[in-house]
Amino acid sequence: MRAILASALFFHVVHGHIGAFTKGMYCRNGTEPGVENQNTNDAVQPLYNLTKSDWWMHHSNKCDEFPPLPGDFLEVPARGSFTVELAGNRALTSFSYGGRYVTAWGDGKNHPDDYSITNLGGEPNPSGSGCIPDPNLHAQNETMAAGTVFAISYESDIKQVTEENLVVFTVKYHTPFKLLATYDVPDLPECPPGGCHCVWGWVPNHCGQPNMYMFPHRCIVTGATSTTQLAPAKAPVWCEDDQSRCVTGPKQMIYWNQLDGNNVVTEGLQLDGDWKSPGYNQKMGFNDGAQHDIFLPPAPTSSSDPTTTTSLAVNPPTEPAPTSTSQSTDAPTEAPTSIAETVSSSVTTVTVTMTETVSYCPTSTTQTPSPSVLLLEQEWKEPWSQPPQALSKSLTKAQHLRRGPSFRV
Numbered sequence: 001m002r003a004i005l006a007s008a009l010f011f012h013v014v015h016g017h018i019g020a021f022t023k024g025m026y027c028r029n030g031t032e033p034g035v036e037n038q039n040t041n042d043a044v045q046p047l048y049n050l051t052k053s054d055w056w057m058h059h060s061n062k063c064d065e066f067p068p069l070p071g072d073f074l075e076v077p078a079r080g081s082f083t084v085e086l087a088g089n090r091a092l093t094s095f096s097y098g099g100r101y102v103t104a105w106g107d108g109k110n111h112p113d114d115y116s117i118t119n120l121g122g123e124p125n126p127s128g129s130g131c132i133p134d135p136n137l138h139a140q141n142e143t144m145a146a147g148t149v150f151a152i153s154y155e156s157d158i159k160q161v162t163e164e165n166l167v168v169f170t171v172k173y174h175t176p177f178k179l180l181a182t183y184d185v186p187d188l189p190e191c192p193p194g195g196c197h198c199v200w201g202w203v204p205n206h207c208g209q210p211n212m213y214m215f216p217h218r219c220i221v222t223g224a225t226s227t228t229q230l231a232p233a234k235a236p237v238w239c240e241d242d243q244s245r246c247v248t249g250p251k252q253m254i255y256w257n258q259l260d261g262n263n264v265v266t267e268g269l270q271l272d273g274d275w276k277s278p279g280y281n282q283k284m285g286f287n288d289g290a291q292h293d294i295f296l297p298p299a300p301t302s303s304s305d306p307t308t309t310t311s312l313a314v315n316p317p318t319e320p321a322p323t324s325t326s327q328s329t330d331a332p333t334e335a336p337t338s339i340a341e342t343v344s345s346s347v348t349t350v351t352v353t354m355t356e357t358v359s360y361c362p363t364s365t366t367q368t369p370s371p372s373v374l375l376l377e378q379e380w381k382e383p384w385s386q387p388p389q390a391l392s393k394s395l396t397k398a399q400h401l402r403r404g405p406s407f408r409v
Helices: 002-013 052-061 339-343 388-399
Strands: 019-021 074-077 081-087 148-153 167-172 180-184 196-202 213-222 308-314 348-354
Touching: 019 213, 052 213, 074 081, 074 196, 167 180
Parallel strands: 074 213
Antiparallel strands: 019 081, 081 180, 148 167, 148 196, 196 213, 308 348
């Protein structure tokens, strides 16, 4: 029975590709409703020359229609790291058959630690492509592996995930290679109650069809303490020959060689003389490890020293009124109808800005205030423009200012 199963597994993974297997992945059980297929490779199918309606979120074989079970998430620890299994079939991971077919490699076989085209460890190379034959890593050795990523969207509904809100947050150079790959995480904020979506991506570097991989996982951020949100993602650009052209800040995944929806279009040759093949590496401006430049800038903060603005109505010096009680022989002048009219042409508004309290020193009303004591910012406004009620209060306050306000600074 074991021999029959092994033979069936071999049929599925020969010349197979690679995908990221996690607890929170879509179509982990395959794409047949009501069936748990422990020997499925639906998640590892490459995407090439497809319409966006098919390649987006791996809809080409309906994987996006088979979400993980409720409560199953890929856990992404803020400021930490997480490990996934990069394999060609679920049967070759810890998620099937109790892990009995697991090895250090994604094809379930044993290979030298320095597995390469020059050290195949007895593995035949029927294609003669000059690249490692199995698993299909699209590389000659580990250093030539193009790199893989995870991107995150803070949308719980997969249908609400877009290119702009799906941000690459971690890059792993020289992958895929062995089964286990560990990704570093920046200081991500917490996901909404329904979780986030994390998407694994890979663009191989030659050694076969120029395809790409995009596969969704439902995820949550654990241990989050930051509340700083991610900024919208921008499309990366080719910058192998000029690093100053690299896009900085949050970047989109690479969408390439499809019928529509591409955000990267290449032409010409790369520095090694082969045709351009974008990847999650310096050719497209992706740095290795956690991406720390993906967040919105901090909001501007106000000064920690509050200021107080006080407006004082001060009656400037005037000639004292005559004190004689005898009736004037001159023609009588019309008496003012209100106190506001008395000061309407002579009261000046003083605006004082200070960081400490203002203490008033009222004494007798025979002295007039001196504007020279106003040591801070002053703004004189004429003519008087306040309503009569404010004028009455201001005048009363002005009458009690003998020397004017004193300031503690």
